[in-house]
Amino acid sequence: MTARRGKGRQAILLCKVFGIASVQAEFMLTAARSFLATRWRRGMIRDRASLKRYQIRQLAALQRHLDAHIPFYSGVRRRPFEQWPILSKTEMVERFAEMNVAGIDASAIRHALAGGAERVGGFVVGQSTGTSGNRGYYLISEAERFVWLGVILAKALPDALLRRHRVALALPGLSSLYRSATHGSRIALGFFDLARGIDEWADDLVRFDPDTIVAPPKVLRWLAEHRMLNAETIFSGAEVLDPLDRAVIETATGRIVREIYMATEGLFGVSCPKGVLHLAEDVVFFEWERAGADSRLVSPIVTDFTRRSQALVRYRMNDLLDLSETDCSCGSPYQPLRAIEGRLDDVFQLVDSRGLVRMVTPDVMRNAVVDAHPAIQDYRIEQTSPSSLRVCLEVAAPAEADDLVRSRLELRFAGMGLGPDIEIVRGIEPCFDRKLRRVRRLA
């Protein structure tokens, strides 16, 4: 009983943190509860064994919900988790109406978004930034958005109860989720529109004087290079953080770059204060598929415990992750990552001398290019056909870099029985308005 009363008091305090006086008081309370629950889990889940027990309980609760409320999963209660279907993005989009409690299909969401609406049938809807044929869609309740907000804040700013924060957010497709938190009395949020170009708002950002910033790595790098990145806590989000960008930002600021691993599908991880990215295993159950026979990289299949309006169950993600086997010194039992290495879509498929298709993961080519010459600060690598690729280097890179990059790549490919044509060109197009993918498979 005492513990309950203690929790109640904390919840009231959190209401103040999140700005309970705002019109969305009820939802802010949801965020506050979620914030507390996330903090509580971090205290209760001390090792892998307790995490496992927690996840089993969550999966059982999810199973009951799916069976009762999500048509696609009707009868799933009688089947063990391992037998539930694994879904691709295409299957998810095709059967979207059966995957949510409201029976709303993907085309209804597409039409609503095209008309500028953010809601369908009382649910918040959205889509990923992918090409039109390859978009993912999501549907969540208003309350679920705030659960998500609470989780992310608890993981990124665990001291939000103790001190005020000024958080700058420069993320693609900023939804009204973020805007809704601006009135919080302890957390001030500033929004910076990527579509407008950084130089348009960089001075406003400096005036806003954030202690925490969340932005794509290319934006953080630009700010660092222009000596405009003064925040104490720096989070990279929305795109893969390339070690090149990390080094430039950390050298310029003297601070660790932390990461928030999120996608249209949800929140998957947040870096701890040591700078190590931990998976959010208290909200998502992860299974793994290896990216290629000779790669240590894996691709996740995710099951989100917290999503109720739309099921996100055994969903095959496009990301390539490098899992760490070493425990983190921060003491968190959540799986640490060495890196997010890119997307499964961008694994090159090159034909060898026997006509067989071989998979080459982005990290292999990235390392060959970056290690070729210390002056290489940026690059693009694109697969242009089953047997050719193009490398773009900066105009300013030294002349000898071309030959060094070519020979490094040739050596690496030869070791795998591959000999693609390699074209080296000078000049890299900036792309602040869309996702930066340094390694891309075009063909």
Ligand SMILES: [Zn+2]
């Ligand atoms: Zn850690």
